[in-house]
Amino acid sequence: MEISPKMKAAVLYGKEDVRIEEIAVPSINDDEVLVRIKAALTCGTDLKVYRRGYHAKMIVPPAVFGHEFSGVIEKVGSNVDSFKPGMRVVAANSAPCNECFYCKKGKPNLCEKLIFINGAYAEYIKIPKQIVSQNLLVLPNNVTYRSAALVEPLACVLRGLEETGIKPKDVVAVLGTGPIAYMFIRLAKLLGAFVISLGRRDERLKIAQMVGADALINTAKVKDILDAVKYYTEGGRGVDVAIEAIGQARLWEAAIDMVRKGGIVNLFGGCATKTSINIDTEKLHYSELTIKASFHHTPNHIKKALDLIAEGNLDAEEFISGQESLQNLPELLEKMVHQRNGFVKVAIIP
Numbered sequence: 001m002e003i004s005p006k007m008k009a010a011v012l013y014g015k016e017d018v019r020i021e022e023i024a025v026p027s028i029n030d031d032e033v034l035v036r037i038k039a040a041l042t043c044g045t046d047l048k049v050y051r052r053g054y055h056a057k058m059i060v061p062p063a064v065f066g067h068e069f070s071g072v073i074e075k076v077g078s079n080v081d082s083f084k085p086g087m088r089v090v091a092a093n094s095a096p097c098n099e100c101f102y103c104k105k106g107k108p109n110l111c112e113k114l115i116f117i118n119g120a121y122a123e124y125i126k127i128p129k130q131i132v133s134q135n136l137l138v139l140p141n142n143v144t145y146r147s148a149a150l151v152e153p154l155a156c157v158l159r160g161l162e163e164t165g166i167k168p169k170d171v172v173a174v175l176g177t178g179p180i181a182y183m184f185i186r187l188a189k190l191l192g193a194f195v196i197s198l199g200r201r202d203e204r205l206k207i208a209q210m211v212g213a214d215a216l217i218n219t220a221k222v223k224d225i226l227d228a229v230k231y232y233t234e235g236g237r238g239v240d241v242a243i244e245a246i247g248q249a250r251l252w253e254a255a256i257d258m259v260r261k262g263g264i265v266n267l268f269g270g271c272a273t274k275t276s277i278n279i280d281t282e283k284l285h286y287s288e289l290t291i292k293a294s295f296h297h298t299p300n301h302i303k304k305a306l307d308l309i310a311e312g313n314l315d316a317e318e319f320i321s322g323q324e325s326l327q328n329l330p331e332l333l334e335k336m337v338h339q340r341n342g343f344v345k346v347a348i349i350p
Helices: 044-052 153-164 179-190 202-210 225-230 250-255 281-286 300-309 326-338
Strands: 007-012 018-023 033-041 067-077 089-090 122-129 136-139 171-175 194-199 215-218 239-244 259-267 291-293 322-325 346-349
Touching: 007 033, 018 326, 044 089, 044 291, 044 326, 122 326, 136 300, 153 179, 153 202, 153 239, 153 259, 153 300, 171 179, 171 250, 179 194, 179 202, 194 225, 194 239, 225 250, 250 281, 291 326, 322 326, 326 346
Parallel strands: 171 194, 171 239, 194 215, 239 259, 259 291, 322 346
Antiparallel strands: 007 018, 033 067, 033 122, 033 346, 067 089, 089 136
């Protein structure tokens, strides 16, 4: 069947301004692949883009947006040998160059020529050569399109966990009750940790419990967050690991305060530009704290994320709370801004 020259897509024009329009189907060159999108997931980053109207690194409006997706290959360029039309695939939203300073230092997530793609909230998306060669993966038969679309954020969490070095029986505090926090909880439990979930909404904390949290702390209902956390630690010393998965300066500081001597902090949530925090240098030095921040993913982690789902070690459906048509996306985004209690990730079906 011949592809229509037009497709439906969600185009971001500015702050909280998304319109479903008919635009041209992307054309591909000899090194690229065209994918018909079967499922795209909503994401906290996309919600921030919607609320702010832009993303300095990834999207300048007007533009189609969305970046967590899976689908079927519709067309391949003449130079593409590894993929054929009809293959079920998932693609990451970026790929490194493997040649710059940071790639050679073993940090491809910090690549100076890292390319990003957006456009998952549409019927088709073009996959450029750099991603085709490294971060376009064929789906095993047992992985659904909805589940596969979770690969990109899961890869970010996997890398964050590796950087943090959680060990069996560690007491781990996860600050935040969004999809990323839930994935940290689930994977920390797989590593044998005791996990404390911290959030402000009981409905969200119940989800945290469902995905594996051993203890729940509603930060809006306790007098002292640090005392509440330390209650679950040996001798009240503090947690072994604290992960901030929201992106708020005061919670970055709280995460640092709640770890024990020799503890590890992962400041995973990205704060607004030019945000700064205060750190007690005496505590940092004499308690030998390790403070890290994890950004993005690598091709290796994209593969690991797909394997984790395919092997049944993580049920991606636990992190998907519903499904909507592409036509309903603008209304859904508006609801997610003002009624966040009921949403985890929603699958958008073009």
